Amino acid sequence: MESPVVLTIAGAVARLTLNRADKHNAFDDEIIALLISKLEEVKTQNEVRVLVLQSTGKSFSAGADLNWMKRMATLSYEQNMDDARQLALLMHTLNTLPIPTIVKVQGASFGGAIGLISCCDIAIASDKAKFCLSEVKLGLSPATIGPYVVQAVGARRCRQLFLTAELFNAEQAADWGLVHKLVTSEQLEQEVDSTINQILQSGPSASKATKTLIADIERGLDQPAEHTAELIARLRVSEEGQAGLTAFFEKQRAPWIKQ
Secondary structure: OOOOEEEEEEOOEEEEEEOOHHHOOOEOHHHHHHHHHHHHHHHOOOOOOEEEEEEOOOOOEOOEOHHHHHHHHOOOHHHHHHHHHHHHHHHHHHHOOOOOEEEEEOOOEEOHHHHHHHHOOEEEEEOOOEEEOOHHHHOOOOOOOHHHHHHHHOHHHHHHHHHHOOEEEHHHHHHOOOOOEEEOHHHHHHHHHHHHHHHHOOOHHHHHHHHHHHHHHHHOOOOHHHHHHHHHHHHHHOHHHHHHHHHHHOOOOOOOOOO
16 A cells, blocks of 8 residues: 655655545645654755655645544544644644755645645645635634745735635735746646756755745844854855855856756
């Protein structure tokens, strides 16, 4: 029996795949645990420089599995707290992964799936993709994914999307900042590969440091001038920074570029 979550690593690229096409890649507590485990595994692979989150079949993810939701509704508040903490941990782990992340969205993305999209650095979607934050229609709230979706599209837009649970299309998702690039279904894999190649042109340490910088700025810096000056000075004198500057001035390929 195939695993519902598959991690493959080829050189500098890791691909984390939701592999439950017959259930529209809906996730439950088992799949959440697997995703967390695989993301932690990626952190240990020093050669990996970019992660692609993707799924099989026509849907990206239908969000929460209905049988999981039915089961959780029969359990206690304490048990539901433990379960919800795991979903929150998944979102945090993906959002704070040290390396750049790309999400490939080929179809319908509902509920918690939009949380996964919001936690990735770059979202590339088919122009046929559809989106919905449907939790309020079930008497629930997009709570654990909320901070990441609000960060992605803004609080004002989330008032509309969270409270109406309306369906929205790929063009709207791009206009509102949930998705960065829209392409046809036939161009989707090519666009993902192109974005991977762009990332791999950058210094590995510089990519990680820059991702951390963005998070630091979002949280707020007590002394932004000092913090940012320290970062650029440290990178300039680092082995990677010296190699990159030398390659640039001598019109050579940087040592981290393999092709």
